[in-house]
Amino acid sequence: MQHVPQIKVPATYMRGGTSKGVFFKLSDLPAAAQQPGSARDNLLLRVIGSPDPYGKHTDGMGGATSSTSKTVILSASERPDHDVDYLFGQVSIDKPFIDWSGNCGNLTAAVGSFAISNGLVDPARLPENGIATVRIWQANIEKTIIARVPMSNGEVQETGDFELDGVTFPAAEVQVEFVDPAGDTGSMFPTGNVVDTLTVPGIGEFEATFINAGIPTIFLWAEALGFNGTELQPVINENPETLAMFETIRAYGAVQMGLIDSIEQAQSRQHTPKIAFVGPAQSYAASSDKEVMSNDIDLVVRALSMGKLHHAMMGTAAVAIAAAGVVPGTVVNQAAGGGERKFIRFGHPSGTLRVGAEASHSAQGWSVDKAIMSRSARVLMEGWVRVPGDCF
Incomplete structure (x- = not known):
């Protein structure tokens, strides 16, 4: 042959x-x-x-x-x-x-x-x-x-x-x-609110921020999910029930954001939206054993990509964090201490990242002119x- x-x-x-x-x-x-x-x-x-x-x-x-x-x-x-x-x-x-x-x-x-x-x-x-x-x-x-x-x-x-x-x-x-x-993807906050209630049958009700900036993202409180926001990959990725919970929440969130019409469609849209959970600034040991100190960050963030907890932070999700962080009242902004700000420094599983954004408010709602970060x-x-x- x-x-x-x-x-x-x-x-x-x-x-x-x-x-x-x-x-x-x-x-x-x-x-x-x-x-x-x-x-x-x-x-x-x-x-x-x-x-x-x-x-x-x-x-x-x-x-x-x-x-x-x-x-x-x-x-x-x-x-x-x-x-x-x-x-x-x-x-x-x-x-x-x-x-x-x-x-x-x-x-x-x-x-x-x-x-x-x-x-x-x-x-x-x-x-x-x-x-x-x-x-x-x-x-x-x-x-x-x-x-x-x-x-x-x-x-x-x-x-x-x-x-x-x-x-x-x-x-x-x-x-x-x-x-x-x-x-022109529509409102930065697709529901028109900086905070919504996300109801997921069989799992619970969650305070959530839905945002389209960088990449469509769902932000939740870590505590509401039974976490503190300092978790590393094994805690999430080695637990099939936890991963299934996050995927179900992501699917219902995608429907509420208007990205899909039914939760079944989430299987054909694995890359977006992202789902992330946040908590107040706290000290923890990163995956490299580097000590992240609470006074060096504004909040902690953990994000999932393609069904697994990311080892650091996706760049587009970092844009979403920056955009949500500078808008008063969002879950991200509250976790960072609230108020107006120009940049956010957050802790992720591998360490820290500083991202900046410029936001403005008008009769049409909130908008972000740009978000900036450094990579290599x-x-x-x-x-x-x-x-x-x-x-x-």
Whole structure:
């Protein structure tokens, strides 16, 4: 029996923030995969190694976690005042499914670097030394993001002394600015309220903040769920009943946010909305045994991604935390002590993160003009990925 040989597809394996994924130029993909559809999805599933019933991604580039099972497709932008179009695919580990409904804020930090290094930014716009401003069109959510990438001797500067909790080694700092993160997606608070009651049959009633900023997110009080907000991954991820509870709450929250019509549809929308729980500032030992002190943070936050507690914090969820944190009365704002503020410093399982946002209120409700955070990024490997020629 004859078998189709493997093909080579140019690709770059990159870390961005606390995530990593496989990056492609759109023009480098096989012709059939240059358009949305089953061919593209099947190709990327095979690249990552999904679906994998063993949950290991042994036969692919994925890392068998939500933060390492990611793909990115980039192309030069034809939009005015933008350099690159950025399309993100969150790959399910155990199902033949890619969720295209949201962005990855962490990998956003690597988009500017890839775009510069792969000729997607006009060289005339790049300094020999200094900071390059890369204007990104995030195609999943149709938003503008600005990445400020350090340059040295005409090349992207990846090494540096910027430390990011959740990442082992220091690197160069990349500032990422999410412009109008809610914008024309409708109200930043889809119910019109900064706090709602979320009723989940068989589980309970919860005070919740629903927000569309960065990524649709549901914020709950940790205490109402039986937690304190300092939990690390094993406490949540090794308890199937707890994970099932969170997924059920997420599904009912998605209906109340107007993202889906029925809770059954949540299975086909695993990437969004996110669900997070918060508590007041308190000291705890992070996953690295680093001591996080209560006087160094405003609150503690834990967030789930693709059904599991994240090891640090998703970049887009950090935008949601910033946006909710600066609006008086939200669950996040209350946990941080209430009142008006310009930035939030929160504790997550790997340490701390500081995020800023600018919010304003009008007759139409609350809006956030921008949210800003610092991440880092670097190339891990570049060349080609190989996949069976008939996998797509």
